Amino acid sequence: MRPANVLVTGASGFIGVHLVDRLLSEGNRVTVLARSSSALPKEWHDRVNIIACDDFSERGLRLLLRAPVETVFHLAAYGVRPNYRDIDEMIAINVALPAALVRLCAEWGARMVMAGTFSEYRSPSNRDLLTEDSPLEQGKLYGSSKAAGGLMASAIANGSGTRFRLLRLFKVYGAGEASHRLLPALVTGLAKRERVAISAGTQVLDFVYIDDVIEAMLRADTHCRDKGGIATWNVATGRAHSVREFAESVATAMNADPSLLGFGAIDMRKDDEPWLVGSPDRFRSELGWQPSIGLEEGIRAAVATLCRA
Structure with a gap:
């Protein structure tokens, strides 16, 4: 083309x-x-x-x-x-x-x-x-x-x-996110073996x-x-994962002590919602698209890139 x-x-x-x-x-x-x-x-x-x-x-x-x-x-x-x-x-x-x-x-x-x-x-x-x-x-x-x-x-x-x-x-997540976002904040703190202050992590997202x-x-x-x-x-993926699951997967990918995840150390934001998970059915049926990378695989790839930077 x-x-x-x-x-x-x-x-x-x-x-x-x-x-x-x-x-x-x-x-x-x-x-x-x-x-x-x-x-x-x-x-x-x-x-x-x-x-x-x-x-x-x-x-x-x-x-x-x-x-x-x-x-x-x-x-x-x-x-x-x-x-x-x-x-x-x-x-x-x-x-x-x-x-x-x-x-x-x-x-x-x-x-x-x-x-x-x-x-x-x-x-x-x-x-x-x-x-x-x-x-x-x-x-x-x-x-x-x-x-x-x-x-x-x-x-x-x-x-x-x-x-x-x-x-x-x-x-959307991956290497290159702004430093204030969840993934880079977790990687930065856990790489230093520091406690990372995050919310309770009960929000369920896609x-x-x-x-x-x-x-x-x-x-x-x-x-x-x-x-x-x-x-x-x-x-969307149509798969529900909590912020807590996401953070624990980052710790696993980094071989970090999960006790460093300070769940509940900061308040939820006013804009946080308890559940926002999308249906990918229409996009999949019309274009044949579906996500090819699961959460754990994606986190491992992002962590590897961030840790090399």
């Missing part, structure tokens, strides 16, 4: 770095749209077209972006960190930016794959798997804004005939390894190219 012209937003983030690396490895021509303050991998600078942007309004984008672009992978988001709760910024990045990008795709004849999140779903009243038709979050800023952005982008794409896929990613997520995104793009239309899919 010939190389594609690809635009990636959010390329400096955990998932974005892995996506760009995969796109480059397959010979694609990649442009990244990033804030001027973003730290991008040095090895990209002679392989990637970098567009610095600090005005993500539609007007600002039009001043910087030009066709030809075949695919836009939209990963940029605001509010992943719990203390990032500026409402104006959240609306601008999570709602207005995807809407503007879809409008540009309509003009360019391009397609768009957008990264959503499991946080878009309202916490279920029982332990049913969340499907793409489950009720969406209405009471929390980050989840509500991401849900609104996905709905708006889908509606604009539908009205303009733009090919569009929204992927609601569940709990952990998806980064390589499986990138494969899902690329398959979604191919489906979007070949089949057209719009679709929303969960990228």
Whole structure:
């Protein structure tokens, strides 16, 4: 297959770095749209077209972006960190930016794959798997804004005939996560044989390894190219694991004393939910995708990479 012209937003983030690396490895021509303050991998600078942007309004984008672009992978988001709760910024990045990008795709004849999140779903009243038709979050800023952005982008794409896929990613993990997140915090502390303060770990989530997520995104793009239309899919395993199980698996992979895991040493966050596990059935039936890497295997691979760094 010939190389594609690809635009990636959010390329400096955990998932974005892995996506760009995969796109480059397959010979694609990649442009990244990033804030001027973003730290991008040095090895990209002679392989990637970098567009610095600090005005993500539609007007600002039009001043910087030009066709030809075949695919836009939209990963940029605001509010992943719990203390990032500026409402104006959240609306601008999570709602207005995807809407503007879809409008540009309509003009360019391009397609768009957008990264959503499991946080878009309202916490279920029982332990049913969340499907793409489950009720969406209405009471929390980050989840509500991401849900609104996905709905708006889908509606604009539908009205303009733009090919569009929204992927609601569940709990993605792997090497390269920000240092404040669970996996790197555990590895850093356990490597020093220090006690790691974490919550009680009772939250039950759907952990998806980064390589499986990138494969899902690329398959979604191919489906979007070949089949057209719009679709929303969960990228999930359908398997429930508690944060406690995850932490204990990290300790096992590192041959660390499990007593170093300080469960209950810090409070649960306000945004923590007791159960958020997704159904992968629709994505599996339409694309044949299913996660290939189980939790223990994924943790071992991530720990090995982090310990070499």
